[in-house]
Amino acid sequence: MKPNSKAIYFTMLELENIRSFAGLQRLDLRDPQGRPAQWTLILGDNGVGKTTILQCLTRMRPRYNDVSGQPSEQMPRAIEPELAQEEDNAVLKALARSGTDANASLRVELETGTRFDSPAKTRHRLVSTRMTIRRKKGRIVDVDAGGDFKGASVEPLVLAYGAGRHRGVGNLERLTEVDSTASLFDASAELFDTEETLYRLDYIQLKEKGPRKKIASQKLKGLKALLAEILPAIERPEDIDIRGPRLPGTKDDNGGVWVKTPFGTVPMADLSLGYQTVMAWTSDIAWRLLNHYPASANPLLEPAIVIVDEIDLHLHPQWQRTIREHLTKHFPAVQFIATAHSPLMAQDALDTNLAVIRDIDGQATIVSDPAVVKTWRLDQIITSELFGLSSARPPDVERAMSRRVELSQNKELSASEKSELRALDRFVHGLPTTDSDDQKAMDIIRQAAARLLSQRTAS
Structure with missing residues (x-):
């Protein structure tokens, strides 16, 4: 298949002296073949800098300026990051790491005209943007921004969703000109109303005729199929019944979107918070693709970059294990960059691009491509460098096991300590193991040991 000339994806982020990040740090956003990774999952403790990473990527997206006919002394740079348009120095000051006058810098690299399944050796056009914030005595004295590009200038469609994401009501017209990344920076920012989106698509496909009607019908069908597959309780697209806007003076069941x-x-608005949250940002992606690619026969297949903070928010464990597969299926040309706290999300993403942010001596450090094994169990994942827990056991069980080791190593025990050790032995031997096969093996070993002990006692 031919490369998509409209596609542009992130491949790298560098940052230095940005908030919690002191030294030069690099986030690799490529797959093992050197292509833009379709999925990148970023893990890390609360407050260590995951959201900062997403915000930096979002605001470093490229913007192209028309420099033709401009006087040389007033000529803007042909390319610069979106952040360069920021007029409030307080925003830049807050971005730079506090407690130092060292330069703060950001740089991203992107690749255009590519596909996620492109041959590894295929050469594509490269784009980069950069920004340096220079300070003196706590004040910003200079900001230098620019970038480089080779080939066609393509601005990516970047959609960003913060942890406070939520859908608005009746806001399609009002939000049309609102920045598609506002949710990542403002918890009060609304996403497009899912119900109104469905109303609008349904109205268009009823109004149009001929080929346009077929295209409009396909767009509505695509959104309903997306929602039906992502939302677990909905079995088929036909289970989403669009009854039109609710009108004053009519019965409640004569309008709205109802879901079987x-x-x-039930009315779509009565679904749980988890459903509402996932519907909000997935239908928001779909609606923005529909508006960004109006001439496309299937806008859901067009390229974009989607950034999601805490993608596992409100998701049941079973849902966490399927969300990536479903999003990839319905948005095959979208690059997803997300943060998560869930070991289930990490387990599902062991075959994708992973990164971990750690706090090392008060400085956030990015570990790209941490050592993982694709067949790890959940207990192995949470005790690995991905999450760093010392044990998969509950804390009280860990304390009991540590006490048992302490008593076992003591050669002189009192009567009460011997009694305590026997009780701990019984407790530990009765603990379940990590899976059913291990449990059966341990049961056989314990039974054999009991028989041996019985034989020795009898002899």
């Missing part, structure tokens, strides 16, 4: 679930047919 195993527990009955």
Whole structure:
């Protein structure tokens, strides 16, 4: 298949002296073949800098300026990061690491005209943007921004979603000109209303005729299929019933969008918070693709970059294990860059691009491509460098096991300590192991040991 000339994806972020990041840090956003990674999952403790990474990527997206006919002394740079348009120095000051006058810098690299399945050796056009914030005595004295590009100038469609993401009501017209990344920076920012999106697409496909009607019908069908697959309780697209906007003076069941679930047919607005949250940002992606690519026969197949903070928010464990597969299926040309706290999300992403942010002596450090094994169990994942827990056991069990080791190493025990050790031995031997096969093996070993002990006692 031919490369997509409209596609542009992130491949690298460098930052230095940016908030929690002191030394020069690099986030690799490529797959093992050197292509832009379709999925990157960023892990790390609260407050260590995951959201900062997403915000830096978002604001370093390239913007192209028309420099033709401009006087040389007033000529803007042909390319610069979106952040260069920031007029509030307080924003830049807050971005730079506090407690130092060292220069703060950001740089990203992107690749255009590519596909996620492009041959590894295929050469594509490169784009980069950069920004340096110079300070003296706590004040910003200079800001230098620019970039480089080879080939066609393509601005990416970047959609960003913060942890406070939520859908608005009746806001399609009002939000049309709102920045598609606002949710990542403002918890009060609304996403497009899912119900109104469905109303609008339904109205268009009823109004149009001929080929346009077929295209409009396909767009509505695509969004309903997306929602039906991502939302677990909806079995088929046909289970989403669009009854039109609610009108004053009519019965409640004469309008709105209704959803057939195993527990009955209910208004879409009455679904759980988890459903509402996922519907909000997935339908927001779809609606923005539809508007950004109006001439496309299937805008959901067009390229974009989607950035999601805490992608596992409100998701049941089973849902966490399927969300990546479903999003990839319905948005095959979208690059996803997300943060998460869930070991289940990490387990599902062991075959993708992973990064971990750690706090080392008060400085955030990015570990790209941490050592992982694709077949790890959950207990192995949470005790690995991905999450850093000392044990998969509950804290009280760990304390009991540590006490048992302490008593076992003491050659002189009192009567009460011997009794305590026997009780701890019984407790530890009765603990379940990590899986059913291990449990069966341990049961056989314990039974054999009990028989041997019985035989020795009898003899």
